[in-house]
Amino acid sequence: MQERSGSQAPALAGIIIDVPSGAFDATVAFWAGALSAPPEALSGMPGGDAYVRLPGATAVTDVVLQRIDDTDRPRFHLDIAVLDRADAVQRAADLGGKVVQHEEDWDVLIDPAGLPLCVGFEDLEPLQTAPRPPDRGYLDAIFIDVPPDRVTAEVVFWSAVLDATPVPPDASDPAYHPLAGVRAVGGEPVVVEVQTTLPDPARDGVATAPRIHVDLSATDVDEEVARLTALGARHVDAVVAPGAGRVESAPGAGRVESAPGAGRVESAPGAGRVERDWVTLADPAGNLFCVVPATPERA
Template identity: 25%
Template structure:
């Protein structure tokens, strides 16, 4: 069977806030920026201080933006067949294959070189942090089929979370992105996604992000929801950025 070698998370940023959003995520992650590429120079890579890239930005001309995933494999045709066999739909073929999950979430199957070294957490004045998780936000009626799809597509073990609305797929060693699955209260719309950061000091991390231009949205006991300058929501969590684990419930 075709194997999943690497996951890249793409920040799809609206054209009118692309520069602000890109600068923000560079600052948050301590990354450099590659030369732009694409027919309209719409793509760029956030280059980490160590390890291999796994975050990229794309300027989108319509809509409010969002997150999509690139799934890297040595066998694009085989992986596309594997995905389609579990309910994904092919939307566009070319150098990469654009697909949607059963719940309507967009991902691409790509054959260009995958990474090999996972970046380490970025140190800063309050500790360290890293973007290391994509949370799939799944409307209630789609949750069961979407969760089963991603477990079969990746081959990663599905485990229950500490909170009933969350579960996760156990990330193998050598993968930069964890996948969290959240059951939403709403019944409407397709599956969406947002980024999560783990941090050694989430309170100071939130202060840092707000100083860089993020807006506070909502406070939870174990995470804070923020919005970046391009309008994308994301979370700062209290997971340990080295181990990916949460501290014990008090």
């Protein structure tokens, strides 16, 4: 693993899984099993025992679970390592971001769609993660899901924050806006895309709230889904924009209940399972993620 240097661009420092207290233990156990990593409490952090890291996770970057209040919604957020925090925060603010909290080593911001992120970690060293396993999923992609009217602002914002190059959507998959050139702190490439979501029929056509979801790629999707559901994952519906070619619905799903304190995962009412090349699941707290076929591009 390489050390950070003065010329290094902003890099992904970690994927943080924010979990309401009532669902925290079950969700830590789930992701520890899903990513084959024993949980390790982080000491010396704001909030005391609020943070659990998964060292050696089968993931492209560090994975940490954060305990949040039961009144808050579960979510993923990203930590971004930079060499000049003041400059990075100012650039984010110029593009619609807003600082909501200051900590010694990072600032907490919200992006133009209201999604949280943390920027700082100037002295962070590369963290050791596990190599891609041959027989189970590997967390290697991040999707920023927003309604159509927020896509342009999100592409501009995250391209700047991650020092990425926006790639025009493929005509056959117009819902996906790739951001090329994103790297983790150790130098590994990371798939990051802004994804257009549809209004949710389960909410009377109200647009699905902005969120981040992650992908686990696997050589055998069905086997991986079986493994993850045995660990506590649940099938849910996912709604994306027309032409995306990716719609997953669980038979009769309607609504998926999650662990106490985690709130609910809303899903489109149930037309049954449709043709797809991946499966959408929720962890015990209700955070959405997808299991997708492994491809040479991600290997």
